[in-house]
Amino acid sequence: MEVINRYITIKNHIDAVPQHSDFELRSSSLSLSLDPASDEVIVKNLYVSIDPYQLNRMKSYSSSQKSSEFAVAITPGEDIDAYGVGKVVASENPNFGKGDIVAGLLKWGEFTVVKPGGMLNKLDPMGFPLSYHVGILGFSGLTAYAGFFEICKPKKGEKVFVSAALGSVGNLVGQFAKVLGCYVVGCTGSKEKVALLKEKLGFDDAFNYREEPDLESTLQRYFPEGIDIYFDNVGGDMQEAAVSNMNINGRIAVCGVISEYTDREKRAAPSMIDVIYKRIKIQGFLAGDYLNLFGDFLSTTCDHLRTEKIQPLEDISDGVESIPSALVNLFRGQNIGKKIVRIAEE
């Protein structure tokens, strides 16, 4: 049996803010009859994750390509892998059977042919919607959990600042911090988002960075006692301002640097004198290094979801053709929470 597989590619490398015209929807026919010796699995993709880091892989330059499987460069014209959830429609791999719900590295397309060794696991939805397993219970969640608890080693009562606080990772970091008993302030890009942070997600305070001409004094205003932990999703000026306002033994988890993704000149130049005298730690990390925590993360987060101590925040678009605008809008700050594309109904 053959199906038509529609998928997204880039037409060219993208070295600036991504535009809709950088992308293309292609299609090819795909046979669902696998070679019995192939060990392959064909997954019908249901939900795929849309993340800012994908833009790094689309650049013509990258000093980081070889450092992680999530950083492998994307070649124009080729399909693009992304974390997602799907259903097995054909399998010659003894670990997977037709109808299995799976999570792993799928494609920005309607189907994924997973080769032996590909990242794929059977998924137990545990009573939650499948989309949760792409975001809050997937890699975004693990990123927030590992970055906050392992890198920042937070203590109750500490002052926590989160940038891109309504993003897939930021909103969770803030919520984890609140559950722990920290004071949490988030920054985001609109009045409506500020309200969401405070009213829906329970942040102690929040501000719209677009209305703040001097971020250093803004942070001084929101943190009169200084910042203990900065969970950095944006880099640039905001990181500089955070370092200026940091307390002794402050910790910065560098999770993302949206400012650098679209403009490599927009780098943070934090005061290293502050870094020394305040013994600040600036630490980059990738969630993939913390798979050993996945079990802990999952049970903790499921508990918090069931007791409604944390709220899921999803922003779902429909159809493979909506992937380009989903990514483009991420860099325009138009997502609210975890951006996911639903490729097909379950």
Add this chain to the structure above:
Amino acid sequence: MEVINRYITIKNHIDAVPQHSDFELRSSSLSLSLDPASDEVIVKNLYVSIDPYQLNRMKSYSSSQKSSEFAVAITPGEDIDAYGVGKVVASENPNFGKGDIVAGLLKWGEFTVVKPGGMLNKLDPMGFPLSYHVGILGFSGLTAYAGFFEICKPKKGEKVFVSAALGSVGNLVGQFAKVLGCYVVGCTGSKEKVALLKEKLGFDDAFNYREEPDLESTLQRYFPEGIDIYFDNVGGDMQEAAVSNMNINGRIAVCGVISEYTDREKRAAPSMIDVIYKRIKIQGFLAGDYLNLFGDFLSTTCDHLRTEKIQPLEDISDGVESIPSALVNLFRGQNIGKKIVRIAEE
């Protein structure tokens, strides 16, 4: 009994490269008869330490003044404290007696009146010259030891890069790294210093940064397999180039940022994308946080000195009046190893 105490002050705040004319030699009379209730100690200073961080304290602005006793702002006209070794000439403190050799926070002058609570300890020279206890066996040594072993957590065979490698801390970091079995490259500011690093101190390689127009490719040349540890004494461009050449899980101990001390605009803007993908840690530190390691540090370093596994490297000037040029020349790269001023013969 009264003595004349000559001491150094600054005439004004110093916000740029320090000049000889920024300093002044003053004198005042000092009574060696203490009030029996004062608990004070008068020390005749023998050796005092000259360190780049002092310049930070001389600035008109400082965001870090309150973060450490070593960062307290210096007021023009007042005496300046500095680590040193001396001999007690009067004491109303029961812990100290006349003739005791002591180490602690003294003054850039001929005498120090140490108030109760001041940092002062009796010193056992353990057969080494007193000057060693100002540098290699004092705070410079502890800075190198704590920064390298505690912050960088080095492993045998790792690739270590040290900037300002002939400085008081840098030369020791390189020597500690060699003893551990690391591959060590240092950078410094002249051909003669490069030769010293390689021939006298046993660095695997060294280069003169003044001859290198493109530091990123320089470091690529010296570290074809990448840098695991960067011990940063300079900040600025060099830190950026090191981040570019860093391996996964690379560690940067930020010990000093000479480039920022004299020009706050000359900040490093390392690629945070590299920091993330390579999981780089950038950590500031102060030796004062590691006094608990002083015993370990001292016994290890004394052993290495006795077995000649490490070489002391001292640059000693004579007389309180030589302090200003000692500091000024530090920022011109004219010191070779630990800069010390001998105030008086023992």
